Amino acid sequence: MLRDRLVEALGSDAVKTAPEDLAVYAFDAYTDGGLPSAVVLPSSTRDVSAIVKIARDCGEPIVARGAGTGLCGGAVPLAGGIVISFARMNRVLDLDERNRRARVQPGLINLALSREVANLGLFYAPDPSSQLISTIGGNIATNAGGPHCLSYGTTINHVLGLEIVDAAGDVFETSIDVAGYDLTAAFVGSEGTLGIVTSAWVRLMALPESVRVWVAAFDDIDSASEAVSAIIAAGILPTALEMMDVVITRAVEAAFHAGYPTDAAAVLLIENAGFDEDVEASESAIHTIAVAHGARSWRSARTKGERDALWAGRKSAAGATGRIAPNYYTQDVCVPRSRLPQALRAVGEAAHENGITVGNVFHAGDGNLHPLLMYDKRDRKQVAAVIETGNQILQCAIDLGGTISGEHGIGWEKRDAMTRVYSTADLAVMARVRDVFDPMRMLNPEKIFPAGARCPEVAPP
Amino acid sequence: MNAVQHRAVPENVQAVATLLASCDRAREKVQVAGGGTLSGMGYPPERLDVTLSTAALTGIVANERADLVVAAQAGTPIRDIANLLAVQSQFVPFDAPHAQYATLGGTLAAGWLGPRRHHYGRLRDYLIGSTIVLADGTVARAGGMVVKNVAGYDMSRLYVGSFGTLGVLVQANLKTTPRPPHARLFLAPLPEETRDRACAQLSALRVTPAAAFWVHGFNAIDGDDGDEGRILALLEGSDALLERATLELRSALGRAGVPETHVIDAGAHEGFERIVDAYVGCVGQRSVTYRLYPPPDAAFSCALRLHELVHRFALRRETIVDVMNGDVVLRVSDLDAHAFGTKIEAFDDALHAAEPGAQIVAGDHPSRPYLRVWGAPPPGIERMRELKVRFDPNRTLNPGCFIGGI
Numbered sequence: 001m002l003r004d005r006l007v008e009a010l011g012s013d014a015v016k017t018a019p020e021d022l023a024v025y026a027f028d029a030y031t032d033g034g035l036p037s038a039v040v041l042p043s044s045t046r047d048v049s050a051i052v053k054i055a056r057d058c059g060e061p062i063v064a065r066g067a068g069t070g071l072c073g074g075a076v077p078l079a080g081g082i083v084i085s086f087a088r089m090n091r092v093l094d095l096d097e098r099n100r101r102a103r104v105q106p107g108l109i110n111l112a113l114s115r116e117v118a119n120l121g122l123f124y125a126p127d128p129s130s131q132l133i134s135t136i137g138g139n140i141a142t143n144a145g146g147p148h149c150l151s152y153g154t155t156i157n158h159v160l161g162l163e164i165v166d167a168a169g170d171v172f173e174t175s176i177d178v179a180g181y182d183l184t185a186a187f188v189g190s191e192g193t194l195g196i197v198t199s200a201w202v203r204l205m206a207l208p209e210s211v212r213v214w215v216a217a218f219d220d221i222d223s224a225s226e227a228v229s230a231i232i233a234a235g236i237l238p239t240a241l242e243m244m245d246v247v248i249t250r251a252v253e254a255a256f257h258a259g260y261p262t263d264a265a266a267v268l269l270i271e272n273a274g275f276d277e278d279v280e281a282s283e284s285a286i287h288t289i290a291v292a293h294g295a296r297s298w299r300s301a302r303t304k305g306e307r308d309a310l311w312a313g314r315k316s317a318a319g320a321t322g323r324i325a326p327n328y329y330t331q332d333v334c335v336p337r338s339r340l341p342q343a344l345r346a347v348g349e350a351a352h353e354n355g356i357t358v359g360n361v362f363h364a365g366d367g368n369l370h371p372l373l374m375y376d377k378r379d380r381k382q383v384a385a386v387i388e389t390g391n392q393i394l395q396c397a398i399d400l401g402g403t404i405s406g407e408h409g410i411g412w413e414k415r416d417a418m419t420r421v422y423s424t425a426d427l428a429v430m431a432r433v434r435d436v437f438d439p440m441r442m443l444n445p446e447k448i449f450p451a452g453a454r455c456p457e458v459a460p461p
Numbered sequence: 462m463n464a465v466q467h468r469a470v471p472e473n474v475q476a477v478a479t480l481l482a483s484c485d486r487a488r489e490k491v492q493v494a495g496g497g498t499l500s501g502m503g504y505p506p507e508r509l510d511v512t513l514s515t516a517a518l519t520g521i522v523a524n525e526r527a528d529l530v531v532a533a534q535a536g537t538p539i540r541d542i543a544n545l546l547a548v549q550s551q552f553v554p555f556d557a558p559h560a561q562y563a564t565l566g567g568t569l570a571a572g573w574l575g576p577r578r579h580h581y582g583r584l585r586d587y588l589i590g591s592t593i594v595l596a597d598g599t600v601a602r603a604g605g606m607v608v609k610n611v612a613g614y615d616m617s618r619l620y621v622g623s624f625g626t627l628g629v630l631v632q633a634n635l636k637t638t639p640r641p642p643h644a645r646l647f648l649a650p651l652p653e654e655t656r657d658r659a660c661a662q663l664s665a666l667r668v669t670p671a672a673a674f675w676v677h678g679f680n681a682i683d684g685d686d687g688d689e690g691r692i693l694a695l696l697e698g699s700d701a702l703l704e705r706a707t708l709e710l711r712s713a714l715g716r717a718g719v720p721e722t723h724v725i726d727a728g729a730h731e732g733f734e735r736i737v738d739a740y741v742g743c744v745g746q747r748s749v750t751y752r753l754y755p756p757p758d759a760a761f762s763c764a765l766r767l768h769e770l771v772h773r774f775a776l777r778r779e780t781i782v783d784v785m786n787g788d789v790v791l792r793v794s795d796l797d798a799h800a801f802g803t804k805i806e807a808f809d810d811a812l813h814a815a816e817p818g819a820q821i822v823a824g825d826h827p828s829r830p831y832l833r834v835w836g837a838p839p840p841g842i843e844r845m846r847e848l849k850v851r852f853d854p855n856r857t858l859n860p861g862c863f864i865g866g867i
Binding site: 096098099101142143145149153154156157166172173174175176177178179180181182183185186188189190194209229232233235236237275277278281334335336337338363366367368401402403404405406407408409410414418421422423425426427428429430432433434435436437448 | 525526527528529530549550551572582583585586593595599600601602603605606607608609610611612613614615616618619621622623627638639640664667668698699701702705754756757758787818820835836838839840841842844845847848851852863864865
């Protein structure tokens with residue numbers, strides 16, 4: 001019945017229901033979910049609208065999916081339902097060079113946009129480490145960040161308007177340049193629970209005239225994190241300010257030979273981009289602070305090749321940990337930047353206490369930690385230890401005045417932790433927004449809101 | 462309107478919650494008032510029982526200097542926050558008119574869009590956390606004091622530009638950014654025949670100004686250049702960068718045929734602020750100021766079309782074109798309020814027939830409530846109405862003030 005109707009609307013080529021096909025869509029980069037009832041690959045907004053209407057008729061929930069690189073189970077179905085894959089809606093629809101904006105389909109790969117506009121001297125700024133494969137639609141759903149958010153801001157700062165299919169299958173548009181409620185802001189980061197983005201106007205930026213990348217090495221993590229806090233406190237916001245500990249640099253060097261020292265306890269990867277005069281001048285200011293906080297070496301990447309290698313190493317760091325353990329779990333928390341030293345100490349203690357190897361590779365300038373906890377998922381004791389460590393890190397971030405997700409999202413993984421940072425009233429107010437757009441909870445159900453939240457959610461206002 | 466209106470000045474969040482809950486139960490209508498600097502925006506409330514002033518909700522709640530984060534109560538004047546940050550060599554691009562009176566809450570609620578947003582981003586993108594009180598007295602917090610946070614919906618940004626119709630903002634947490642060490646105001650006359658080329662040159666500059674305007678009328682902001690209008694550009698950054706930006710600007714405008722240029726270093730920001738103030742300045746009760754948001758490459762053609770329209774109605778006009786963002790600010794006026802009143806409604810019709818999105822940002826004329834002050838409702842207006850119902854089912858807050866009768 002469901003399959004017949006979907007095939008009738010989209011053609012058999014766009015509908016997958018064979019078990020071996022469905023299995024591919026049962027997980028994302030966090031964990032396994034459940035098998036969907038069907039996977040559909042729309043080619044147009046009209047297709048998406050038709051799918052939603054059919055799903056509604058059949059009582060099937062919908063999970064929209066980009067590349068499946070999400071780290072919190074946001075794009076996995078939990079029990080049946082229709083997965084909408086945007087793999088075929090992956091084009092740039094409009095390119096407005098003069099006004100520096102582009103309209104893109106949600107399945108367009110993040111890096112593909114920057115590559116497409118590079119010859120115009122432009123780029124798309126949000127750059128999650130997954131940008132080689134993750135899609136702009138998925139980035140919008142999670143309000144994805146990346147190393148360069150430090151100066152350019154997260155995805156929300158770069159979305160100018162959206163075309164959305166709502167839970168009834170109706171299409172409407174939002175724009176940040178019209179009067180009225182900022183629906184664009186409500187949708188970015190809503191993890192597919194309010195509607196399905198079918199196209200987006202995004203902002204393009206001018207490529208900087210000058211880019212410099214430096215690597216500072218430290219003998220202990222404390223000094224490196226104190227250097228980060230000091231750089232920010234001095235009022236210097238480089239374009240990116242990343243930290244990697246020795247666990248990570250060794251894995252990266254073994255895999256990619258990116259150019260990081262492997263005998264330092266921690267390194268900072270610092271990039272400043274902008275105008276020649278400013279970038280030039282910033283080096284000595286940052287260098288001075290780093291040295292004052294114990295940097296034992298300072299290296300400047302001399303060529304674009306060296307810069308690219310350092311960045312490629314950084315963005316592939318998680319994958320490189322495959323050399324250390326068969327599995328890793330990435331925690332994502334954000335703390336006030338001055339609390340970085342305490343947060344990192346707590347991460348180290350939690351991992352040590354639970355006997356887990358931890359590698360730290362993260363957006364230090366934003367206070368956005370990503371401890372990678374290494375384990376073997378065939379060993380139940382290790383799995384339990386990883387869960388406990390992740391939990392302790394989460395609590396530590398909350399205790400330091402931070403949040404339970406800086407950029408990966410809540411999804412299925414952290415929904416129950418929402419009550420640790422928000423009151424019932426805070427969550428009920430969010431639910432009021434959801435009541436408008438998805439009153440029946442057909443769009444990505446069981447995500448973001450804590451299990452059992454249904455009662456306060458629907459409590460009369 | 463009721464014969465007796467009550468003015469309440471709650472001093473804390475709890476007092477706001479108690480007041481709103483009681484008004485909501487009694488079906489009394491509440492207008493939220495900040496500094497009154499943007500009172501030319503929006504419709505008057507369809508009924509009014511209580512004016513809730515945020516005048517006693519003032520002060521910095523947290524100043525995390527080393528984190529580049531600051532939190533303040535909604536009634537805090539923008540100038541106070543800016544001064545505090547300036548001492549710390551930080552800033553937030555508020556760009557609010559009359560910053561000594563404008564409040565943090567009012568500026569956010571009005572969704573004020575400043576001229577430096579192309580350079581530093583929108584004010585909403587500096588908002589990392591908020592506390593809001595809903596009409597039923599519910600106190601809800603969103604976000605926090607960290608610069609990256611994707612835990613749940615971005616409620617704080619949703620309140621920006623909601624014109625106080627979803628709830629009363631009582632606290633806002635902002636991230637700040639390092640303050641550019643130097644500023645310079647660059648001025649040049651802009652004769653008609655050079656205008657198109659000059660603006661094309663401006664938008665192609667490598668070192669873009671933090672803000673750039675073509676101003677015609679408004680006494681060309683303190684320097685009367687006759688009927689030609691002037692280019693005013695705010696340059697911000699290091700000394701070295703300003704030098705280069707000045708050279709680039711001079712030669713770009715020179716190529717476009719602009720005869721002379723000069724720069725002001727002392728008082729550059731004050732000059733910039735006078736331009737922003739002009740966005741909402743009124744000529745007695747005989748002016749209305751429209752603001753439009755065409756894309757940058759369409760701004761001048763839009764302004765020229767408006768000028769023809771103004772000419773047809775024999776009104777006086779003054780114009781600011783924000784060259785970088787594309788905004789067009791058009792103040793129409795007449796010699797006396799009566800003459801103005803006979804023309805403005807027909808002009809408003811004609812303007813909106815051509816430019817449906819035109820909004821009114823200033824004007825004290827009695828006809829203002831009968832004009833299309835928000836422009837045409839956007840797509841999605843039905844969802845916006847539903848949001849209003851969910852947040853404020855009894856229409857307690859600013860009823861009828863916002864777009865589409867919200």
